[in-house]
Amino acid sequence: MLNFFRTTNRFRPVFLGLATTFISAQTFAQQNKQVQQAGQAMLKATKFMTENVSTNGGYVWYYLPDLSRRWGEMEAYKTMVWIQDGGTVSVGHTLLDAYHVTGEEYYYQAAEKAAAGLIWGQSNEGGWNYMIDFAGDASLKTWYNTIGKNGWRLEEFQHYYGNDTYDDDVSSDAARFLLRMYLEKLDPKYKPALDKAIAFLLKSQYPIGGWPQRYPLRYDFNKAGHPDYTSFYTFNDDVTWENVNFLAQCYMTLGDARLLDAITRGMNFYLISQSGNGAWGQQYNMQLEPVGARTYEPDAYLPKYTYGNAMLLMKFYQYTGDRKYLAHIPDAINWLEKAHLPADKTANGIYTHSTFVDVVTNKPIYVHRKGSNVIYGKYYVDENDQNLLGHYRGKTIVDVQKLKDEYARLSALSVKEATKDSPILPRKFEGNASPQHYYDLNRDAIQSPVNETEVNQIISTLDNKGRWLTKHAMISNPYIGDGTSKEETNAFSGTHVGDKTDTSPYRDTSEQDYISTIQYIKNMNTLIKFIRDKQGK
Secondary structure, eight states: OOOGGGOSSTTOOOOOOHHHHHHHHHHHHHHHHHHHHHHHHHHHHHHHIIIIIOBTTBOOSEEOTTSSSEESSSBOOTTEEEOSTTSHHHHHHHHHHHHHHHOOHHHHHHHHHHHHHHHHHOOSSSOOOSEEETTOHHHHHHHHTTTGGGOTTOGGGSSOOOSEEOGGGHHHHHHHHHHHHHHHHTOGGGHHHHHHHHHHHHHHSOTTSOOOSEESOOOOOOBTTBOOOTTSEEOGGGHHHHHHHHHHHHHHHHOOTTHHHHHHHHHHHHHHHOOTTSOOOSEEOTTOOBOOOSTTSOSEEOHHHHHHHHHHHHHHHHHHOOGGGTTTHHHHHHHHHHTOOOGGGSTTTTOOEESEEETTTOOEEEEEEESSSTTTOEEEEESOOSSOOSSSOSEEOOOHHHHHHHHHHHHHSOHHHHTTTOSSSOOOOOSSSOGGGTOOOOTTOOOSOOOHHHHHHHHHTOOTTSOOEESSOEEEOOOOOOOOOOOOOSTTTTSSOOSTTOOOEEEOOSOOOEEEHHHHHHHHHHHHHHHHHHHTO
16 A cells, blocks of 8 residues: 655645646546556565565566576576576665655565575675575585586686675675665664675775675686686776775765775775776786686776776766866777777777777777587687677777766866765765665666656556566576587577577577566566656655
8 A cells, every 4th residue: 555645745735727726636636546556566566576486585587487497697596596686686675665655564574585585695704696595505506516607608607606796786786785774764683784794895895995806805717728807806897886886875874984995995996997098997907907807808998998987087076076086087088089990890880999909909809709518619809890799799889978078067167066965075964854864875766757658558567466477588598417519610609698508598589478577676666766756756
C-alpha cells in the first residue's frame, strides 16, 4: 500500500476557475489511479522475486522460468548469488528506493534480506568476490575449476584467487549498499560490516593513492606469458574512481576525518599516473608504466580512459578548488585530438578512436583471436582493423568537444562557484534534515522524465505470477569438460563464445522466456521515478 501521507504537495490548493478545477481534479484522479497501479505492480513483482527467486536474499542475473538454470556473468550454481551490477547489490539499492517513495515496509524487509546475504559473503578482510556461494569454499573452488576455468573470454573467472575484487564496482558498491542500510534507520547491526568494508578500502590502497584490482595481493595467475595483473594500479572499470566516490560518500554521511587522506591520495593518483603526452592507460605496474591486464588488453594508452580521467580531474577541482587538477587537462585534449582515427577508419563517422593506442608508436593497435576454446585459443595484436573481436570493441567514441567545453566552463568559474557543492571542503551543512538522510547515494537513480506510456506497458506486461519475463538473455553452454580442439580457426574470431566447451556468455536469439533480475531492476526504477515525480519529490 502506498503511503500518500509522505507526499508533500498532494493537497496544494488550486485557485482556478470552476471548469479548470474540475478538469484538474479529474486528471488528478487518473494520475492517482495510475500511481496506485504502479505501486501494486512493484509490490507484486518484488514479492515474486523475494519469495520465489532469491537465494538467502540474493540474486543472479537471469533464470529459466523453472529455475533449473541460472546465470550471473557466467552460469551459477543454485547456491550462488551475484554481486556485480544487475545482481544482489543492484536489487538492494532498488528496494531501498522503492521503500523511500512508498513507505511500504516490505521493501525494507527485502533489502534487509539482501544485506544479510551480503554480510554472510563478506570476507574476513572486508571485501567481496564477484559472487557468493552459500555452499562454501569447496563448492566455489569446484565452480572455478570447471565453469570458470573454461570461460574463454572471461579470464577473471579462470583462476580461484580466494580474495576480493574491486572490478565492476563489486566491493565498493556492496559497501555503499551497507552504508545506505545503516543510514536508513541508523540501525547499529549494520555498522560492524560497514566499518570492516571501509577498513578494507583503506588498507588496500597503495601509498601513492591507487588501488589494485584484487586484494589481498596475489601474483599466482600468469597467463600466456602475461604477469598476474590483479596487483596493478587499476583504472579499469572505474576501480579508483568508485573507491574515491564511496569514501567521499562516507565522509559526507559518517563524518570520519581519517577518510580525507585516502580521498586526497586517490584524487592525486590521477595526476601522478598521467603520461607526459597527456594520456592514460587502464592499468599501471609498480613502475607506473601503462600495462595490459587480460590477454586481449595490451600495453596501451586508451582514449576512453583518457577522456574519463580528464573529466574526473575537473570533478576533483570542484571538490577541492585546487587548480592543479586542471593544469594538464589541455595535454589530454591535445593527445586525444592527435589520436583521432583517420576518416577511412571511422566506419563513416561512427567511431573516433581505436580502443588501444600503442605506448611507443602512438599508433592504433587492434586485438584478434584464433582458435575455438580457452585451452588452445589465443589472442594477438596488430595494426589491422579488420576482423576484430566481437566481445571487446576495437574502436570507440570519444566526445573531445564535450571535454573541451567543460574545461572552458570550469576554468572560467571562481573557486567559490566551482566548489559550492564540494563533499569534502569545510562548510556548514545547509541541507534538509541531517546529512544521514539528505544525500542520494544511489548513483544509478533515473533522472530523466518517465514516459507514461512506458509505465502503462510495464504494468500491463507483469504476468499473473508477478514476473516480467524477457527473451534474449545472456546464457552459456553448459560445462562439458575442457576444450580439445587445437585448430587455429578464425570461425570464432568475432563471436562472444567459442566451441561447445566454452562457458562464456552469449545472447540467446531464440524465443525462450527468462526471469530477468536486470529487467526487474529496470522496470522497478522506472516505476519508482514515476511515483516520485507524481509525489513532487
